[in-house]
Amino acid sequence: SAAARDRLRIAIQKSGRLAEPARALLAACGLSWRESRDRLFCYGETLPVDLLLVRDDDIPGLIADGVCDLGVVGRNVLLEQDGDRRGRGHAPAFREWRSLGFGGCRLALAVPDAWQWDGPQQLAGKRIATSYPALLSQWLAEQGVDAQVVLLSGSVEIAPRLGQAEAICDLVSSGATLVANQLKPVQTLIESEAVLAGPVDKFDDVRGELADLLLRRLDGAMRVRN
Ligand code: PRT
Numbered sequence: 001s002a003a004a005r006d007r008l009r010i011a012i013q014k015s016g017r018l019a020e021p022a023r024a025l026l027a028a029c030g031l032s033w034r035e036s037r038d039r040l041f042c043y044g045e046t047l048p049v050d051l052l053l054v055r056d057d058d059i060p061g062l063i064a065d066g067v068c069d070l071g072v073v074g075r076n077v078l079l080e081q082d083g084d085r086r087g088r089g090h091a092p093a094f095r096e097w098r099s100l101g102f103g104g105c106r107l108a109l110a111v112p113d114a115w116q117w118d119g120p121q122q123l124a125g126k127r128i129a130t131s132y133p134a135l136l137s138q139w140l141a142e143q144g145v146d147a148q149v150v151l152l153s154g155s156v157e158i159a160p161r162l163g164q165a166e167a168i169c170d171l172v173s174s175g176a177t178l179v180a181n182q183l184k185p186v187q188t189l190i191e192s193e194a195v196l197a198g199p200v201d202k203f204d205d206v207r208g209e210l211a212d213l214l215l216r217r218l219d220g221a222m223r224v225r226n
């Protein structure tokens, strides 16, 4: 979709959990940037690799549209948007190129503490609140469970107390948020972390060489860290 370009453009989160670690990892690959005044675009100085600072949710679409070449985003976001696209009959437009070892969490199903969990069938006929409708629906279908998916963009963990749903499907890292809301995790749908996302196919211009160079340095930087 994109015209041939001679610079590589990487989308990262502008602010939030992945913003700093993403920049730090790319800096560890020897990249440096001159920042624009609005802090939305960073011009690559050591290599022709620029950054675009955006909302994490926009990153897969920016890759699909060819606005950006690569992106650093949670696997949870990438898989959800991929599932959503598939559900609407679209061909895959991005994929995971590398896992990056930070931003670890899991997408988990959680139910009230008081429930005695005896398996997915317990969710039949229940309402489950989530910001991940594609991934939850896919899992429910695999389990053969007929439940209602309630889409919430935030504060999913308070949905049971508000009477909006009986269960939730949300990201969990320490588990403290679930505990504070008298919920318990009963099933992991996805193990997630930050990933380098890119198009399905390789670049057929100079961006391919830049991407190869970046991947080699990334693998080196990751080895040093682990
Ligand atoms: O503004 P923008 O849209 O870019 O940011 P955002 O608010 O959508 O995303 P952000 O910065 O919160 O998260 C970015 C990514 O970090 C997510 O997509 C995940 O890949 C990853 N990540 C890792 C997490 C968590 N850990 C996490 N714990 N994202 C969210 N949480 C939330 C979770 O939703 C729940 O509300 O933290 C709470 C649970 O945390 P614990 O420690 O109490 O279990």
Ligand code: ZN
Residues within 6 Å of the ligand: 055, 056, 057
């Ligand atoms: Zn977001």
